[in-house]
Amino acid sequence: MTGRPAPPVLPASLRGWLGAIAVVAAVVVGALGVLFAGHSEPGRVDRWFVLPTQDSVQGTWRHVALVLDSLGEPAGSTMLVAAIVVCCLLLRRPRAAALFVAGAVVAVGTTTLLKHVVGRTIHGPGNLSYPSGHTAFFTALALVVALLATGRPGLDGAAGTSLVLAAALVAGAAMGWAEVALGAHYPTDVLGGWCTALAVTPATAWLVDRMADLLVERTADAGLRERL
Template structure:
């Protein structure tokens, strides 16, 4: 053991920016949730983007949408989480591995809870739609991967934050397109899912670092106490 703590998963140079982003994202989630609570039809913004139907896209793009959708289903999501955790451990970033699991669970859990609270449905039959859990999951996973990339590339501040937001936007947009194209969600559901992940992930990353730092401090203190006892 070297006694050095593992690198922080959320760099100090990005905490302020990502914290502000999380607050704004949470506000967006709340506003959209209030606006569409209990609704069962697309709103004006949804109709302006596209009217969701089961056949919004045709092959071969439909196959792409189905493949992306599978990655948000339990089996596909589990495969991605296992791959991401493995990659983090191979890169010797245990905190990032913890964030992958905790972030995915908390983000999807938050989206599921919000669905019950908001009560917005699509296609009837009690199909709760707001926010999109698939979009939230994809965004959360991209968030962690981007944080790893900023660490490997030595990026910080504005550059690092831009990379994180860019990756989250690309992943969220790709999964969101698939959800709308397949008629599973309204466009505003997708925005809500994206913002849910952006609200949850920075807080989760901070908690992972905080917990790991406290554990490392206790280990250091315990080692120091043991050393003193041996000398006496």
């Protein structure tokens, strides 16, 4: 029995737009990485902001920042992704479930690799800071949610791209604020993490679609051979 093909997680109408944005984002990540390689102090752009210490944010805002930060920690991020994946599977959206997992892994894995390559530190040796993995992770999840929403009528092309960028901006700003407020990252670390998610998530979505399509084709071919 054959059913309707699963919708792609990266709509064709958005591939060109998000591909161009991904290239620009990758250039920004690379440029900032070269600029701050081996540094342990805030840069000129970072000094435009009021850089708090680890204990300068108190009261309700500190609790908000800590909650957001916990979502990017291993335990919090694992539970968050697991809950989203279960929802996707219950809604019979296996591609979406695969993208949430792959998107999170690729975003965090890329920032982890870049941290060791760039070698920028904060609060002493060993505390690698560029780019922010928390920001990349949270932005990547928001990007995937927005990509799934773009499957609705009227949300293609420029409109869909605007929605995806808006979701990424809100998520990146929220997590980025928390990381800077808690003194865990410089503002440029946050920018690097945000751009990392913009660079790798569309490519990951395309790869998930490609692999899913190949699996469907092979399954269909196998079924045809059995009938023959």
